[in-house]
């Protein structure tokens with residue numbers, strides 16, 4: 001494990017709260033109930049279980065050393081992704097991953113990429129929410145870089161999901177805004193002069209998630225896929241028809257934190 005990754009994990013443990021709470025008030029009788037979600041963190045280390053770099057980090061599950069717990073967390077995460085976006089992934093898998101394997105096999109392989117960090121929150125043993133991300137390098141984010149070749153250090157958000165029963169209580173916003181952007185990314189910014197900020201990929205038709213990202217200041221990255229400009233085509237009767245190109249499958253969003 002590199003000292004940088006170790007430091008990154010420490011920052012994540014500091015900035016993501018150990019519990020998340022929200023209160024629900026019953027509209028009929030005014031009774032308030034508080035739900036407390038408990039944090040569990042997981043990271044995917046580089047190398048195998050025999051690697052000397054494989055160290056125990058208190059309160060953060062090392063996937064290679066605790067495979068059974070790690071697989072339980074990953075399986076719960078992929079199940080939540082399936083509930084929320086399974087239909088989209090089924091349609092898009094071949095284009096996104098360039099093979100004919102079932103999307104879940106592709107997704108699980110991606111989810112085990114070294115240096116991914118998972119921050120999950122649990123409600124009595126059931127996964128309530130999670131975010132997964134990686135400190136990595138990415139191109140296509142820098143304005144004015146016409147060839148989209150400049151590579152910058154960035155926190156890439158792979159997934160953020162809140163189970164339906166826990167939605168609309170500010171959990172998504174708290175995880176992204178307070179913990180990831182104002183917390184982790186700001187702290188990483190202090191370590192890295194050239195650190196860019198946060199980036200992510202979102203299906204273009206996922207309007208709810210896009211609205212949340214845009215509300216937090218994310219914008220379409222310069223190198224993101226984009227719909228082309230509308231064009232006109234002559235009709236058989238000598239008129240003109242406007243052709244509006246379809247949205248791309250996904251957009252890349254980013255948040256620059258100078």
Ligand SMILES: CC(=O)SCCNC(=O)CCNC(=O)[C@H](O)C(C)(C)COP(=O)(O)OP(=O)(O)OC[C@H]1O[C@@H](n2cnc3c(N)ncnc32)[C@H](O)[C@@H]1OP(=O)(O)O
Pocket residue numbers: 084085157158159160161162163166167168169170171172173174200201202203206208209211212215
């Ligand atoms: C990189 C990626 O992972 S892209 C994929 C993103 N994830 C998904 O699409 C999975 C399915 N969706 C979800 O899990 C959730 O809806 C999330 C993560 C997008 C948002 O989580 P929530 O905890 O519900 O969000 P939260 O309560 O913080 O509300 C955030 C915003 O969503 C909007 N919102 C909240 N409730 C609703 C609702 N019922 N209908 C529409 N919009 C709503 C509001 O605009 C809110 O903004 P505000 O904070 O200014 O009021």
